[in-house]
Amino acid sequence: MNNTDIKQYMQSVGRQARAAARLIAKAETAVKNQALIAMAEAINRDQQKLLAANAQDLQAARDKGLDAALIDRLTLSAEGVTNMAEGLRQIAALADPVGEISGLNYRPSGIQVGKMRVPLGVVGIIYEARPNVTADAAGLCLKAGNAAILRGGSEAIHSNQAIAICVREGLESAGLPETAVQVIETTDRAAVGELITMQAFVDVIVPRGGKGLIERVSAEARIPVIKHLHGVCHVYIDDQADLDKAVRIADNAKTQRYGTCNTMETLLIHEAIAKEVLPPLCQIYLEKGVTLRGDATACQIMPQMSSATEDDWFTEYLAPILSIRIVNGLEQAMDHIAHYGSQHTDSIVTENYSRARRFLREVDSSSVMVNTTTRFADGFEYGLGAEIGISTDKIHARGPVGLEGLTSQKYIVLGNGQIRS
Amino acid sequence: MNNTDIKQYMQSVGRQARAAARLIAKAETAVKNQALIAMAEAINRDQQKLLAANAQDLQAARDKGLDAALIDRLTLSAEGVTNMAEGLRQIAALADPVGEISGLNYRPSGIQVGKMRVPLGVVGIIYEARPNVTADAAGLCLKAGNAAILRGGSEAIHSNQAIAICVREGLESAGLPETAVQVIETTDRAAVGELITMQAFVDVIVPRGGKGLIERVSAEARIPVIKHLHGVCHVYIDDQADLDKAVRIADNAKTQRYGTCNTMETLLIHEAIAKEVLPPLCQIYLEKGVTLRGDATACQIMPQMSSATEDDWFTEYLAPILSIRIVNGLEQAMDHIAHYGSQHTDSIVTENYSRARRFLREVDSSSVMVNTTTRFADGFEYGLGAEIGISTDKIHARGPVGLEGLTSQKYIVLGNGQIRS
Structure with a gap:
């Protein structure tokens, strides 16, 4: 694809994500869980296909002479596939954060004011070699009521596309739009540049990876970034x-x-x-x-x-x-x-x-x-159930970011005809 | 000042704010309240001086032929001065959000994990003609444990500097650093450009004003912005x-x-x-x-x-x-x-x-x-005590932003020698 094609492709991905987000935001808890479990089942069933796709990525990585650490992160074992499916089942078992109402109190004017936890909308996740992030991120975003646009590393493209098939199957089987989780199909870096500047379609960017990736995303993004810098x-x-x-x-x-x-x-x-x-x-x-x-x-x-x-x-x-x-x-x-x-x-x-x-x-x-x-300092150890990353930012979320960090809160006001004087 | 001077001036303001932020973050509740009340007393005492400074601004605005709506927002009446002081006393009376610990629970590993509410650090506030924002923003930022850099509209420069004297006096009388609230002394627009890009010194920007201001700040800022767009x-x-x-x-x-x-x-x-x-x-x-x-x-x-x-x-x-x-x-x-x-x-x-x-x-x-x-939809009506603005963002804070919106939460972990296996 040339740059114009990539722009058009990403804009179309963004538009579909925005449309899907409205449906996912109001999806019932049981329906989201059904999709998560169907994804897990598809991943278990497709284990051989996933391993074959991963073997293709590993061969290409070796042919390119990529380093051992990267190949280690890229490798998906049979156990890794099982863990991915298990991770999705665990996310299904977590309480639904969406719609939680807190602090609803009467005010002197007679209105009741409280907060309701709501999805962020469309979450863009940019990550590197680890293919399991595709399933983890899809699961967490879905449970938090968000649409997701996932952009994995080019080294993992076959693995990620194979996982994406299982994710889409899960969404479809629960009657949710397949476009609720979109895995970018091009390995061109220009796609990242588009993703982090589509203000109309993306609400937050979560970069997961090395310092270089995070610094590039932070510098160029025109959308809020939940970033994870280094840990000294x-x-x-x-x-x-x-x-x-x-x-x-x-x-x-x-x-x-x-x-x-x-x-x-x-x-x-x-x-x-x-x-x-x-x-x-x-x-x-x-x-x-x-x-x-x-x-x-x-x-x-x-x-x-x-x-x-x-x-x-x-x-x-x-x-x-x-x-x-x-x-x-x-x-x-x-x-x-x-x-x-x-x-x-x-x-x-x-x-x-x-x-x-x-x-x-x-x-x-x-x-x-x-x-x-x-x-x-870890989402599982803290009881978040799973984490999409660890934020070293101060705004929005600090520390391990789980389902709650993928949501926001709006005010709700219940009245009985009260007016302001 | 030329652009190099402005850059140096703003960097020095930023450096001082960052240093002050550490002291304000750990300041005791009673000390912060003492400063707020001393600010209120100084404002009441200096009423004539404030009105005289405001008259200077109003005269200049009329000479420049600025419109009636702007002159209305710029005008400080005797009652306005009293309200400003009263606003600071109300902020002193609010509960201190800093250090509040919530959700501290035991985990299977034996550690206790919870969250502590903490200041954001340095807050940059960019506003337009209303001089009372200087006192309101100073008070809210201080109570939330933040250092503040305030950049008011050039039309209000004399009013703002006169209020700044009262604010500094209040800080000093409580033994807090004067640099905890700095009101920018230059009316040059380049100062705004510096403020919204000093990532090392400023943690969040709150623009308060018309669409033009907010769009400019959002487009150029390299720091998270709590923004308030229009209300349809x-x-x-x-x-x-x-x-x-x-x-x-x-x-x-x-x-x-x-x-x-x-x-x-x-x-x-x-x-x-x-x-x-x-x-x-x-x-x-x-x-x-x-x-x-x-x-x-x-x-x-x-x-x-x-x-x-x-x-x-x-x-x-x-x-x-x-x-x-x-x-x-x-x-x-x-x-x-x-x-x-x-x-x-x-x-x-x-x-x-x-x-x-x-x-x-x-x-x-x-x-x-x-x-x-x-x-x-208003901070006072919602019981926040006061508001620094209304956020139409989804990240960090939505709706009226009060003391809580000027803070973040970190994780705290209490152990008794536990290690991870």
């Missing part, structure tokens, strides 16, 4: 910490998984307990193959560390590397987090009530924790 | 309406005030009761000098009407003009609202339970009402 997460071990908990939490926050955004990247330790807590912690890290980079004081205590540079404090390693800084107290720890952090997830380990209270109030991150691991 | 508000009189209520509501929605965004601009009437309800209603309108523009059926019933054009259905008159359309039922009424409306405020008049229920669910506007007047 901290654990601060206070001098009034329970040291057993501190070691367990600092170990888990770094080593339970290296490549996730809620993994700790910098450990802050109070100077008064640094000599006590660093040796056992560092032994664990070094045994697990974590490279340690410390400030001058930390390096003095543990000469196995190399010196951290100014850049290290800003870095999301997503790897077995950890920066360690010794601070003189809560104030300096919070200053460090405010200056170098990315407002994603930060945790304090302390038994001191007032310091925990201050940390919770003053640290301006999407998740702020006491005495637990940053790795818990 | 509808009342639909169903054939199962109580006709006394219908007449009272349709009268009030149009004629109680003509120039407000929540005024009805189009009246939709069910064909089955049109002949009964139109004559008494039209008599009221015509007595009050309202020009009526109807569709063919309406014109047949009331020949005093002129014919409405396609454009009329899209128009926010803000004037004693009303379009009237006869529809064949709820479905057509909702289709009309979806097509021609502006998603601001729409009301149904009916005694039919199922139709009221459908209207509430299906009409996608920031306020949806049953059996009452659109004129109630």
